[in-house]
Amino acid sequence: MITTLVYVVLILAIIAIARTVRIFELLDELRGERDTQEINRSDNRFNGFMLLVFLIATIVYFLYVTLKYKRFILPVSASEHGVGIDNMLYVNFLIIIIVFFITQVLLFYFGYRYQYKKENKALFFPDSHKVEIIWTAIPAIVLIALVVYGLVQWNKIMSPAPKDAVIIELYAKQFDWTARYAGSDNNLGKTDFKMIESSNPLGIDASDVHSGDDIIAKELHLPVNTPVLLVMHSRDVIHSAYLPHFRTQMNCVPGMTTQFHLTPTITTEEMRKITKNNQFDYVLLCNKICGVAHFNMSMKVVCETKEEYQKWLGGQKTFADNMKVSDEKTSNSILVSK
Amino acid sequence: MSIQNSNTPTGLASEHYAGDVYHTAEWHHHGHHDSDTDDAHHQNFWTKYVFSQDHKMISKQFLITAIVMAVVAMAMSTIFRLQLGWPGHKFPFLESFMGHWAKDGVLDPGFYLALVTMHGTILVFSVLTGGLSGTFSNLLIPLQCGARDMASGFLNMLSYWFFLGFNLMMLISLFVEGGPASAGWTVYPPLSALPEAISGSGLGMTLWLVGMALFIVSALLGGINYVCTVINLRTKGLTMSRLPLTIWAFMITAILGILSFPVLFAAALLLIFDRSLGTSFYLSDIFIGGHPLAHSGGSPILYQHLFWFLGHPEVYIIIIPALGITSEIIATQSRKPIFGYKAMVGSILGIAFLSFIVWGHHMFVTGMNPFLGSVFVLTTLIVAIPSAVKVFNYIATMWRANIVLSPGMLFAIGLVSFFITGGLTGIILGNSALDINIHDTYFVVAHFHIVMGSAAIFGMLGGVYHWFPRLYGRMMNKKLGYIHFWLSFVSVYGVFFPMHFLGLAGVPRRYYADSAYEGFHELVNVNSLISVFAIIGALAQLIFIYNFFYSVFRGPKTVQNPWKSNTLEWTAPVEHMHGNWPGDIPVVHRWAYDYSKPNAEDDYIPQTVPFSKTKSSNFPGED
Ligand code: HEM
């Protein structure tokens, strides 16, 4: 029923256009204008006026949308480096918004102001080296400043992680995340994709001395105010570990190890107060197209005090525990046993 | 000229105008008149409309193909916007033509990705690369350079047929088992390499890659032809410094294509090898479908380097012709010389050069060496300088002008507006530190749809309105043109402006629904608003399509030079003919922008008018 309706509407729309054209033509014929589609005074007047209307309407629309949607923008950064990114973003926005308004206003205003009149003549003004040098130099200076500012931030963020950083692996596969904590030795056991089986979904090499104390979980817990080094792996296609509240993103690439270090600064509890939302939770999203359920590939992130973190970690089974269980019960998944 | 005439072994050079009709290279050949009339006898339907080697006909073929493909791609976007705007809502009419891809009227998540992928592929390659350059380079290079035709009509014809092959491949792939390619328009492996990873990476992906090979052949044949024609076949007096900016733009674009498309070819070929021959260029350490794969030692990131080495120049291959068209329209309709001609040429050259050393800005968070990232930040932000110069020059051209607000001019103004808006967000994306948090979010979607998608489409539409009289000898209806423009203009900002906020809220692109995270739930309203504008925008294009085809057959006949333009294409007769000009090829005496010259009789002086005839307006040294 609705289907038919949609098609009917489409057909009617086309007929409507055809009729409109016919009406225009008849009107033109009445005015004796048929056969010229020359742009006349009233076209210029109408469209010039529209340019002005559009300019004002767009500015109003932009302001309206900005005010209405600004609450959707991510809340304050929950990581140390993120504060730097946010400040830099504001500076950038300030600059581009100024340039945006100046150029757009001139563009539309000139379109309106200098519309064609037969009696007018345009100014023959093919170039002016002085002006051109000025408006090449100013953007150049501003941009170089932005580059310098940006690179300082970038190099800070990308500098090697502190030695004592807590190491956590983010392991991606279609379509879920697993977090592996390095355990008491703060060292991740080796993995090999050929060792993957249902009882050992990350393919951890049990013969590596660092493996036994590794802890595998389906939640990412981060100790607050502690440097954390996230080490990323993928077993199948490219995924991307995206932690928007922590201003953190890095691709997870099969056959490669990537990493990103950060220092979380706001616990989930505190962020709930900041956002006035006691349901609030941090999230880890997949941000590289990875297949049908890409949009569903996420994991809960909990940022908590160091003590809470240790306590939670203590309650988790280690890789060695799990292997024992699975040897005994040959259960098909360690994840279930958690 | 008939196809049988073109039996030279190479198909190159001008000899294929057999029977000594004329030589494209030798413009002062005589006796075209009689030969042209008997030329008409050689033509039949097939040689005139189908296997044509005439640049004007090929131009129309590209244009119509692009319009058809644009409609397909636009329909796709409307369908996935329905899902994004009203997630999970049932639209039963979808099932009526999409079958199991939209069971009960709800789009399948896998097919959502297929639609997104094909929408991007078709618009980027069919419409804005093949369609845009194919239409306007073909139409304008010979006509504005004063050439009888392209350097090689035969290669030009082949270029179209390879292009058509690509389009057919894309259309066929919509109907194959498993659906079309679904890994995004950039088709990153391993997702695109492994059918186990996504069903579209089966036969659909094979067709995509084979199609792309055809496309690259088409782009290269076209590009070589454009460059040769501009370099060799300019008429007497048309020095490089007198070329209209359109021609500069088309030539630089062609050079960019010639230098970058072969790299995409290599990337695609290696991907084909990985898919079919078991090589490991891009694959390593993969466990999928319950077992490990034998591939070892490859790097998925290698593919991204190869892809973006083309991919970034490609976005300029799309925008530069649109900018060239805009320069021409703005100067003509402002009745004023383009401001800073040399700077305009210089900035195109600068942008073109820089476009080869910025590709890494698409890969800041791939785990690339941070130092390399820093270098790409520097080069990327430098591109903004020539871009800014172009914008300032457009605005300066409109200052104290006498502007005819034709539909073409409005679209040109729209392009400049988009180029500003989208270019400015590029400055944010180009700074790697900022890109960390907005990479692959809707912020990027907003950026490139405004600066590339919408701007280039507006350039193309503006070009169609402006040169329609040259293409079809008739005028398009201006009132429908205005309605089309205003609805499109409003819709573009309506659709893409709010997307910046989605991106700043952390919403990833290529998500079928924003259901994974609580925090995104309230964004549904934004998405509905966007979808409403998208539907209005799509419907507005029907007005254009109607106007276009109606005017092809029923539009009022045009006068020779409807916009009172200076360039050579308007000196050729309205009725198309082989060889473009019945008598000798016009000779050029001045640059293309003598509009509103002080003390001139009229507000334009065509390039063919010698200085000796314009004594009153000549500047010192111009005689
Ligand atoms: C001021 C100049 C510009 C700068 C600094 C700039 C910068 C960037 C950066 C850094 C990205 C990557 C964003 C990301 O994936 O996180 C990007 C994406 C993109 N830009 Fe620009 N851009 C500029 C102008 C343009 C122009 C003129 C076009 C096309 C005509 C363009 C087309 C694109 C496209 C298509 C993408 C997205 C590709 C994809 O991931 O699908 N940009 N731009």
Ligand SMILES: [Cu+2]
């Ligand atoms: Cu994923």
Ligand SMILES: [Cu+2]
């Ligand atoms: Cu780029």
